[in-house]
Amino acid sequence: MSNHAQPLPAKITTGVPTGRLGIWWFLAGETVIFGGLIVCYVLLRLHHPEWAEHAAHTSWIVGGINTLVLLTSSLTMVQAFKAVTEGKTQRAVGLLGVTWLLGLAFLVIKVFEYTHEIHGGYTILANLFWSFYYLMTGLHALHIIGGLVAIAVVMVRARKGKDLQRVEYVGLYWHLVDVVWIFLYPLLYIAS
Amino acid sequence: MEPSFLRKYVFSVDHKMIAKQYMITGLVMAVLGGYLAYVFRVQLAWPGESVPGFGPVGENVYNALVTMHGTIMVFWVAMPILLAGFGNLLIPLMIGTDDMAFPRLNMVSYWTFLVSSLLLVASFMVPGGAAAMGWTFYPPLSARAEFTGVIWGGHLWILAVALEFASMLMGGINFLTTVVNRRAPGLTMFRLPLMIWMLISASVLFMFSVGPLIAGAFMLLLDRTVGTGFFMPEAGGDPLLFQHLFWFFGHPEVYVILLPGLGVVTEVLPVSSRKTIFGYRAIVYSTIVAGLLSFVVWAHHQFISGINPNLALPFSITTILISVPFAVFLFCCIATLWRGSIRFTTAMLFAIAVIAEFLLGGVTGIVNGSAAADIYMHDTYFVVAHFHYTLFQAVILAMFGGIYHWFPKMFGRMMNEGLGLAHFGLTIVFFNLTFLPQFALGFRGHHRRIANPESFDWLADMQGLNVLSTIGSIGLLLAQIPFVINFFHSMFAGKQAGRNPWQATTLEWITPSPPGHGNFEEAPVVYRGPYVYSPPDSEKDWRPQHLPAGLEGTETAP
Amino acid sequence: MLSWLPENVSSYGSDMDSLLRLILYIVGVWFVLAEVVLIGLLVVYRKKPGKRAAWVPGSNLKQLSWVLLPCVVILGLDLAIEAAGAPVWHTIKQTLPDPDLTVRVSGKQFAWDFTHPGEDGQLDTDDDIKSEFDLYVPVDSVVQFELVSEDVIHSFWLPHLRLKQDVVPGRSIKGWFEVTKEGIYPIACAELCGIGHTTMGARLHVQSLEEHRIWVQSQEPLDEFWEE
Numbered sequence: 001m002s003n004h005a006q007p008l009p010a011k012i013t014t015g016v017p018t019g020r021l022g023i024w025w026f027l028a029g030e031t032v033i034f035g036g037l038i039v040c041y042v043l044l045r046l047h048h049p050e051w052a053e054h055a056a057h058t059s060w061i062v063g064g065i066n067t068l069v070l071l072t073s074s075l076t077m078v079q080a081f082k083a084v085t086e087g088k089t090q091r092a093v094g095l096l097g098v099t100w101l102l103g104l105a106f107l108v109i110k111v112f113e114y115t116h117e118i119h120g121g122y123t124i125l126a127n128l129f130w131s132f133y134y135l136m137t138g139l140h141a142l143h144i145i146g147g148l149v150a151i152a153v154v155m156v157r158a159r160k161g162k163d164l165q166r167v168e169y170v171g172l173y174w175h176l177v178d179v180v181w182i183f184l185y186p187l188l189y190i191a192s
Numbered sequence: 193m194e195p196s197f198l199r200k201y202v203f204s205v206d207h208k209m210i211a212k213q214y215m216i217t218g219l220v221m222a223v224l225g226g227y228l229a230y231v232f233r234v235q236l237a238w239p240g241e242s243v244p245g246f247g248p249v250g251e252n253v254y255n256a257l258v259t260m261h262g263t264i265m266v267f268w269v270a271m272p273i274l275l276a277g278f279g280n281l282l283i284p285l286m287i288g289t290d291d292m293a294f295p296r297l298n299m300v301s302y303w304t305f306l307v308s309s310l311l312l313v314a315s316f317m318v319p320g321g322a323a324a325m326g327w328t329f330y331p332p333l334s335a336r337a338e339f340t341g342v343i344w345g346g347h348l349w350i351l352a353v354a355l356e357f358a359s360m361l362m363g364g365i366n367f368l369t370t371v372v373n374r375r376a377p378g379l380t381m382f383r384l385p386l387m388i389w390m391l392i393s394a395s396v397l398f399m400f401s402v403g404p405l406i407a408g409a410f411m412l413l414l415d416r417t418v419g420t421g422f423f424m425p426e427a428g429g430d431p432l433l434f435q436h437l438f439w440f441f442g443h444p445e446v447y448v449i450l451l452p453g454l455g456v457v458t459e460v461l462p463v464s465s466r467k468t469i470f471g472y473r474a475i476v477y478s479t480i481v482a483g484l485l486s487f488v489v490w491a492h493h494q495f496i497s498g499i500n501p502n503l504a505l506p507f508s509i510t511t512i513l514i515s516v517p518f519a520v521f522l523f524c525c526i527a528t529l530w531r532g533s534i535r536f537t538t539a540m541l542f543a544i545a546v547i548a549e550f551l552l553g554g555v556t557g558i559v560n561g562s563a564a565a566d567i568y569m570h571d572t573y574f575v576v577a578h579f580h581y582t583l584f585q586a587v588i589l590a591m592f593g594g595i596y597h598w599f600p601k602m603f604g605r606m607m608n609e610g611l612g613l614a615h616f617g618l619t620i621v622f623f624n625l626t627f628l629p630q631f632a633l634g635f636r637g638h639h640r641r642i643a644n645p646e647s648f649d650w651l652a653d654m655q656g657l658n659v660l661s662t663i664g665s666i667g668l669l670l671a672q673i674p675f676v677i678n679f680f681h682s683m684f685a686g687k688q689a690g691r692n693p694w695q696a697t698t699l700e701w702i703t704p705s706p707p708g709h710g711n712f713e714e715a716p717v718v719y720r721g722p723y724v725y726s727p728p729d730s731e732k733d734w735r736p737q738h739l740p741a742g743l744e745g746t747e748t749a750p
Numbered sequence: 751m752l753s754w755l756p757e758n759v760s761s762y763g764s765d766m767d768s769l770l771r772l773i774l775y776i777v778g779v780w781f782v783l784a785e786v787v788l789i790g791l792l793v794v795y796r797k798k799p800g801k802r803a804a805w806v807p808g809s810n811l812k813q814l815s816w817v818l819l820p821c822v823v824i825l826g827l828d829l830a831i832e833a834a835g836a837p838v839w840h841t842i843k844q845t846l847p848d849p850d851l852t853v854r855v856s857g858k859q860f861a862w863d864f865t866h867p868g869e870d871g872q873l874d875t876d877d878d879i880k881s882e883f884d885l886y887v888p889v890d891s892v893v894q895f896e897l898v899s900e901d902v903i904h905s906f907w908l909p910h911l912r913l914k915q916d917v918v919p920g921r922s923i924k925g926w927f928e929v930t931k932e933g934i935y936p937i938a939c940a941e942l943c944g945i946g947h948t949t950m951g952a953r954l955h956v957q958s959l960e961e962h963r964i965w966v967q968s969q970e971p972l973d974e975f976w977e978e
Contacts, residue, residue, distance in 0.1 A: 014373060021369045031403070032400055033402075034407075036407040036437065037410075040408075040411075044429070125418065128427050131414065131422060132422075135410060139410065252945040254948070255942065324945075333942065333944060340945065424919075425921075431920065432918060465803060466797075468806070469807075470813070470817070472807065496905075497916045497918070498915075498916050498921055501844050502844065504839055504843065508839075509832055512828040512829075516825050519821045523817040527808060527817055529795055530806065532791075532795045533798070534797055535797050544788070548789075555778075555780060558773060562832065562834075563843075564766065564836075567839075567843070570940070571907075571940040635754035636755070642948040726802055726804065
């Protein structure tokens, strides 16, 4: 039984801001979703060596360009966060804008890529490899779209100097989307 | 400034209102789920006869009834009432704070849930009817509409479940961040009420298990709508993949809906026996162990499904090992009663019944957990009886226990104990009448999801047990009438409850009943653990968490 | 409980039934014990005037041992149950004894199709005997089956043989049984397979060796059948 009085902090917390904790939990959930999907793909791929031949028709060049685009956008996102910590709000907003444009570029390249593949007969129904390809990259692209919405919302508030902590949170989300792509690119474009 | 009606009751960000919204939606869905069970139980007892209040039950209708009953009970009754409902109500109150960490996200999570409920109910009314593939939704049956004739019913089912998952994930973020970062000063993790430990364990389990199934849901939806072949062998896919994805989630999920109910028991037992919980840390550690183990038992649902038979023994061992942490938990609860001074309030009766009935569910789980025994028992009524003896207690009985216990806090009035006793007695009698015969039916080999047992000669002499079970289920539904009367009558005309009618020690009992917006008139500070009842150094038989040492006798009296 | 089991006519059925009996006794004893203790405590420690509850937090090992020791026993019994079950699982699911007869069982919405070997004793030859609904095997013979599905998942369920095996499209799942008594036994489908699941069933005919031989000879091979 413990009822000894002791000097106490004002509030019990972990020391981690609640918003950051919330984002980490959200990202953990997302990791399990994408992780599950990727594991399914890997297991089926190991079972179907003939998919290597199908995978040869994804363009590692286009995918590579998109990888560079996304990595660069993560870099600009990190710099935006750094600008916030240094108090340079307008610089942060500018860098968020660049990140947003790079994200948009990723999607535009993706649209061209999909169009080309569909015209080539590589539709979602072509075979199970392509079904996975469209599901995985499509789900990823949806997350990019969501990220663009989030970045825009954060930018609007940040221009007025408000809710600057959200730059970090949307940055963490953006990095997850980047990391997922780092897994998808080799699995779908390179491995053969 | 008094908020508008819409802001206060409909678009509320207050955790207590959101809790009520979840619970009311869950209770409405429970009525629907119970009605579906009534219909198919009557069909089972008297096959081919038109069911009063429904009509004749054709085979595909039967399949839809059992599918939707299971789906509704797990996702639209257990989750919103036990996890989202009690969680939203109790977390801020028990940790001494004013609301959840993200109140607007909380509101969005409820509205997402409501939309998911509407989608599910809509699935009854589309051409082709509601989903009829079992709540387990195995492909290929579920992957191609031509196998069942169900088209939109299946699509809507998947969408509804996906939205429900999203809603609970959002809720989980709130639960976890709030408990971790918003506790009152002095409220260390090991001074938390066990209900909070159960709620956050459940949230963590849910969050880490649902991901692969969400992936699987996308795959299945694509198979159904677009014609991909993720689960179709002719396309290179594998039906068993879905089963793994489903049960990797499905097993932790049953603990997600079990733990909050056990949490209700751990709250009611000390209050009603005026004795501290036995083995607080043992309970916490065994809960964590059970949670971890729950991630490595899933294939016990698939022993004879066509998986490699060499996998059966490892999964059988992990499954049977899970009985140990749960045994620790239950025995600690029972040990709490030893040398207590027990008051048999209605809440306490339900809490005790959870333990007493769950024990039967638990031991029958051992039968199913042995892979060899499961060769016989799989897909028979033995399994149905097993999971109702666990889930009904963890969800329904615990829900009633929680409602009877916290109703005075939520509404400021006491419920009627006489009606409560009647509700309790009738529910227990009819529950056992419904499900005990099903163990026998399982031993006979009565398999699941068949609309007409009389089409099998070898089951003919057991049909009487089906009738008995149905009579039990009708009685079980009628037994809820005293509760409904009690609930609504007490809400308006019950005796005034005061702040702490049970003389309980945890923080929620400090606030007014019902608590106002912001909950606590002054921010509480915590000095001790949550269950200091009958401490040896005091004449009083309780010492609340928030009273500084040496202060007695100033707690609010009823 | 065990009396509700249907008659066992399978060579491994008695092993299964013994296992079920063992598990039921072990868990039954624990269940009764736990309930007796629970109800006993409720009666003995109900609120009585002047009597106060004790302070027993279960925070030291001495107190906790009252819970932990029974749990250690339970752990031991759990492992014993596993040890008892493993050989039964091994026999039924992990072995394929040399067959006296091999049959193919094909599940479809909503019937069972059986392919028996003809007089040559081989499957997938011209003299195979196909039937829907009726499976014919000789008594006291090891029958190996190959399970296939034409559409969705079904489950091959023979309660009197204590045998159940899911039938999965895209896979050919092998198993075996040996029936110890002549007679006709029900076959059902134990996995929800659609609108006809309720009535999907078949019959296992277990004949004497002589009767089975006569049955095989009297069946028209498929190619002659189609010529008529």
